[in-house]
Amino acid sequence: MTDHSDEGLADAGSGRSMGHVALHYGEPAEGPLAARLLSTIGLVETQMLPLPGGNFYRFVVEGRHFARGDGIVYLSALPEPQRKLVDAIHAAFAVGTDNEHDVVKDWREMMTADPEASFHFGFLLESLEDLEQIVQALRGDPELKERTNIVLNRPRPGDSGIDARLDASPVFEGVTRYAYGRAGVQAFIETDLLKAGQLGDSMVVELDFVFPDHAQHILSVVEL
Ligand SMILES: [Fe+2]
Numbered sequence: 001m002t003d004h005s006d007e008g009l010a011d012a013g014s015g016r017s018m019g020h021v022a023l024h025y026g027e028p029a030e031g032p033l034a035a036r037l038l039s040t041i042g043l044v045e046t047q048m049l050p051l052p053g054g055n056f057y058r059f060v061v062e063g064r065h066f067a068r069g070d071g072i073v074y075l076s077a078l079p080e081p082q083r084k085l086v087d088a089i090h091a092a093f094a095v096g097t098d099n100e101h102d103v104v105k106d107w108r109e110m111m112t113a114d115p116e117a118s119f120h121f122g123f124l125l126e127s128l129e130d131l132e133q134i135v136q137a138l139r140g141d142p143e144l145k146e147r148t149n150i151v152l153n154r155p156r157p158g159d160s161g162i163d164a165r166l167d168a169s170p171v172f173e174g175v176t177r178y179a180y181g182r183a184g185v186q187a188f189i190e191t192d193l194l195k196a197g198q199l200g201d202s203m204v205v206e207l208d209f210v211f212p213d214h215a216q217h218i219l220s221v222v223e224l
Helices: 006-010 028-040 080-093 102-113 128-140 142-147 160-167
Strands: 020-025 044-049 056-060 072-077 120-125 148-153 184-191 203-210
Touching: 020 028, 028 044, 028 056, 028 072, 028 128, 028 142, 120 128, 128 142, 128 148, 128 184, 128 203, 142 148
Parallel strands: 020 072, 120 203
Antiparallel strands: 044 056, 056 072, 148 184, 184 203
16 A cells, blocks of 8 residues: 655665656647647757658657656657557547537536646746746747747735746736646647647647645645
């Protein structure tokens, strides 16, 4: 049985980390723009292997992971059988048309209400300024702006220092969506450059920042 006691949690560092995630872009020609998106959100490209079906990329979450086996994001073109599967799903449910099946509409409605309700992954940043600069960079890049939709969450109000910092933020000022918890912010980047979502047409990547010195925050305890 999993040991959730304080002692058990304190002793949890026994040699594992999140290793890698494999992402795909759609058309081979979109590889460079998909790679630019990952670079813009702060990943470090360590390898680009040109292949006939589209470039293969290796990224790491930051430079110190260069020669490690964790903190890796692979990016390559959708393999042909998966492309065919996605095409068949789209045809069956009229995805992307005005006549999408109700199950698709309901799923989109859920994702609009809460971008982290389904498969996604998140990066934790140690600087709010970094996160703000990334959001501004995405908004300032004409091609990436066209291919991304950014949704922002603030922590629940109540901490005057945090509230004041975010009210003065070029990115979080005026945001009225709230995270499931305290003392942190979330930026959800939905993009159709990455095809790992359930419909194979987009996916969501999350960037998080947690204000320091808070024992309880959005990523430590979920609050509804
Ligand atoms: Fe999340």
